[in-house]
Amino acid sequence: MCHPLPCTSQEYYKKFLYEAFPVESHLHHYLHDNLNAEVVSGIIENKQDAVDYLTWTFLYRRLTQNPNYYNLQGVTQRHLSDHLSELVENTLSDLEASKCVAIEDDMDLSSLNLGMIAAYYYTNYTTIERFSSSLTSKTKMKGLLEILTHASEYSQLPIRPGEEEVLRRLINHQRFSFENPKCTDPHVKANALLQAHFARQHLGGNLALDQREVIISASRLLQAMVDVISSSGWLSLAILAMEVSQMVTQGMWERDSMLLQLPHFTKELAKRCQENPGKSIETVFDLFEMEDDERRELLQMSDKQLLDIADFCNRFPNIDLTHEVQKSDNMRAGGEITLQVTLERDLEGRIDVVTVNAPRYPKAKEEGWWLVVGDTKTNSLLAIKRVSFLRRTKVKLEFAAPSEAGEKNYILYFMCDSYLGCDQEYEFTVDVKDAAGPDEDSGSE
Known part of the structure; x- marks a missing residue:
């Protein structure tokens, strides 16, 4: 037998049915990158501008409506002013320490090179700071990948229940080893997924979805990294970062045969091309310059596959x-x-x-x-x-x-x-x- 809900319970559930849930602002959690971008664009030129900027945001509207959520001690104009001033002061102090923003006369703001890079590539200011402090002129491929995958953008990469053992096996089969890897560390996971992408290891399910996000972010982060490296004037490391960008796009290691960029190509076929009698075929241009009959005999592919190869060769940059x-x-x-x-x-x-x-x-x-x-x-x-x-x-x-x-x-x-x-x-x-x-x-x- 069903019993009617008490009146108080009915009113409680009616509230969920008929009234909208309050939506709170999270701007204060991401304020560093917002203020940095506005300083770079010239919208904010001093600390007072930053406070005025906040008064036009949804955050400001919610402060008085739900003060406890934002750790306000009161809702008077004085409390609001002090809270916003402290928020701006702490945020800009962090940006100054990260060498993204310069503060002159304790008031005027100007953007620095690292801040401009972070704003241009929509990257977290802590990521650019890490790139700047961790990269050196002697950084090699292994170190570059570690620094890249320690970007703040990868900190929210999920570690799902039951994934630890799968990640442990994945880590053990990569080109570059990990020192005391923590399988619950999202940055370690990002590194393993990126190396698996270069090795063309098949991943399924949620790992494939996570790998997709890692790859897309990596392209943008590498462009920002090239700018940071260029600011230090390191030639060989800048070239290396550019080569890693190529690897991310094509899903292969720099030491692999360049022919693996071509559709339908396997390592076995690339090796056969390299051992071709008469002339070793090692590049896309070598393959493109072959006679049609010779190419057909060497590749032993269907007409449809050969058309795919021809399309790739026609699109390949010849500048x-x-x-x-x-x-x-x-x-x-x-x-x-x-x-x-x-x-x-x-x-x-x-x-x-x-x-x-x-x-x-x-x-x-x-x-x-x-x-x-x-x-x-x-x-x-x-x-x-x-x-x-x-x-x-x-x-x-x-x-x-x-x-x-x-x-x-x-x-x-x-x-x-x-x-x-x-x-x-x-x-x-x-x-x-x-x-x-x-x-x-x-x-x-």
Whole structure:
């Protein structure tokens, strides 16, 4: 027999049926990145601007409605003002300690390089701080992957009940070992999933979904990492980070055969191509240049598979690069050097070629490129520019001339963020004159 609910219970459940649940703001938990972005954009120029900014948010509206939730001691104007001032003060102090924001005269705010990188790539300010403090000029592949996967963006990666043993087995089968790995650490899991992606190990269920998120975040984080490295002027590490970006997109290690980027290719087939009598086939360009009959005999694929191969080869970047050092009176010791770079390719009527052919990447991705000028003798990165283009573009790279006159050798790198095997290198020499003296500056002899 059913008994009617007491009146008090009826009223309680009616409240859930007929009244909306209160929605609280979580802005105070993510305020660092919001304020950093507003400082970078110039919306917030001082601490008072930051307090005024908060008064226009949903957080401000909820403070008086549910003060206990936000740890307010009262709801008077004085309490609100003190709470917002303290919130802004603590947040900006953290950003200053992280070298994202500079505070002048204890009031005025200005953005620093790390803050600009964090805002541009929508990354957590603590991630950029970690990149800056952990990377060194001698960091290798293993260390780079550890630093990358310790990004704050991976801290919320779920560790589900029963996953620990699966993760332990996954960790034990990766290229780079883990020192005292904690299978309950989301950063360790992110590292294992990323290495499994490079090794093309099959994952199913929730692990595959987690791996998808790890991969997508990794591309953006690596772009931010390249900017952090470039700020320190480390050439070899910047090139390494760019190569890791290629690995993430294609799902393979840098030591694997470049032919594994092609559809339907296996390690066995790549090895057969490499051992091809007459001419070893090691790159996409080698395969593209073969006669049709020879290629068909070597690959032993169906017509449909061969069409897929042909489509990939047609989309693979084949870019003509020319460069020229611009002559100028400023090309003297301590002056400035300008390098003009022209990039061009024939798309043969196609306009979608900038979409990367990467079936192992979870979503559509467009080609991106870096132009880099470096000095290999000193491992110095002198200039870098991110490039995206369709058919033709011209780019100027400006960098400081050496402090001493004479001939100086540099390397121009053209690096892709999505394909392996299409990068280009060019050596060029600059004849730097002596610094102009007072007589030369004034135009007298």
